[in-house]
Amino acid sequence: MEALSTPVSLKRLSEDEFKKLSSLVNGELGIKMPPAKRTLLESRLQKRLRALGLGSYAEYCDLLFNKGGMKTELVHMLDLVTTNKTDFFREAHHFEFLVSTAIPSLLESRGPRVRLWSAGCSTGEEPYTLAMALSEFGRLNQGAGLDYTIAATDISTRVLEAACRGVYNEERITPVPVELRRRYFLKSKDAARSLVRVTPELRGRISFSRVNLMDETYSVQAPVDIIFCRNVIIYFDKPTQERLFARFCEYLKPGGFIFIGHSETLSGFDLPLKKVSASVYMKQ
Numbered sequence: 582m583e584a585l586s587t588p589v590s591l592k593r594l595s596e597d598e599f600k601k602l603s604s605l606v607n608g609e610l611g612i613k614m615p616p617a618k619r620t621l622l623e624s625r626l627q628k629r630l631r632a633l634g635l636g637s638y639a640e641y642c643d644l645l646f647n648k649g650g651m652k653t654e655l656v657h658m659l660d661l662v663t664t665n666k667t668d669f670f671r672e673a674h675h676f677e678f679l680v681s682t683a684i685p686s687l688l689e690s691r692g693p694r695v696r697l698w699s700a701g702c703s704t705g706e707e708p709y710t711l712a713m714a715l716s717e718f719g720r721l722n723q724g725a726g727l728d729y730t731i732a733a734t735d736i737s738t739r740v741l742e743a744a745c746r747g748v749y750n751e752e753r754i755t756p757v758p759v760e761l762r763r764r765y766f767l768k769s770k771d772a773a774r775s776l777v778r779v780t781p782e783l784r785g786r787i788s789f790s791r792v793n794l795m796d797e798t799y800s801v802q803a804p805v806d807i808i809f810c811r812n813v814i815i816y817f818d819k820p821t822q823e824r825l826f827a828r829f830c831e832y833l834k835p836g837g838f839i840f841i842g843h844s845e846t847l848s849g850f851d852l853p854l855k856k857v858s859a860s861v862y863m864k865q
Contacts, residue, residue, distance in 0.1 A: 594623045594638045611821045625661045660739045667703040670756045676714045683838045693726040696805045701813040702733035705744030712783040732801045734792035747779035803832040812842035823850045
């Protein structure tokens with residue numbers, strides 16, 4: 582049986598076309614695309630070619646590189662190649678450390694205002710989880726007067742649109758404790774749709790914007806107290822990882838915290854960071 586990954590009418594992505602596109606992805610996103618990713622890139626571009634009415638990858642490359650496509654098409658192309666796996670309360674120990682250690686430390690040393698940055702926020706599960714955890718802390722510790730804001734950024738306009746809406750299928754919020762589901766999600770009036778939406782209270786705490794982590798500067802207002810950048814740097818080579826976190830350190834206050842993914846490490850990097858828990862670092 583013939584594979585269905587590439588339509589019969591569409592020729593394979595040529596070696597030269599793949600080199601051009603993978604080089605562009607690496608330059609814009611810092612993501613390496615070895616030859617083994619060629620089929621993956623083909624499959625992700627197919628839908629876009631159909632939407633544009635193009636009959637070949639050669640036509641797409643011509644549009645992107647020779648017909649002003651860098652202004653109009655680049656954002657769409659980058660949306661297609663980014664991976665957006667995320668869940669509510671993913672790596673739950675981070676949120677436990679956040680409310681048991683990081684927030685009390687910051688409140689004691691700086692007062693009630695805390696600014697967080699969710700870098701690589703995808704469809705919003707991480708920043709909304711942060712907002713739930715912090716709102717619960719504030720509810721249970723009213724005397725602390727916690728006042729928090731969250732900047733949530735991603736390079737993909739597609740996932741940012743979904744994150745801004747804050748609408749999810751009910752099955753997506755399964756990791757959220759039942760009591761928090763009742764408090765922070767509104768059910769759709771149409772029971773047949775099985776949709777929920779994050780409450781206005783939480784949505785109002787978060788500002789979503791597009792940021793490319795490969796840029797020299799970011800639109801996030803600095804400095805911040807806490808940065809979550811989890812399961813992002815696994816796609817970068819080591820020099821790119823170190824440059825990125827050196828830049829994060831410029832945006833982070835001394836005594837602030839950086840959270841990374843459990844499979845990631847900053848070991849061996851020359852950074853003013855001290856490991857204080859599993860995949861959690863403090864700026865010195």
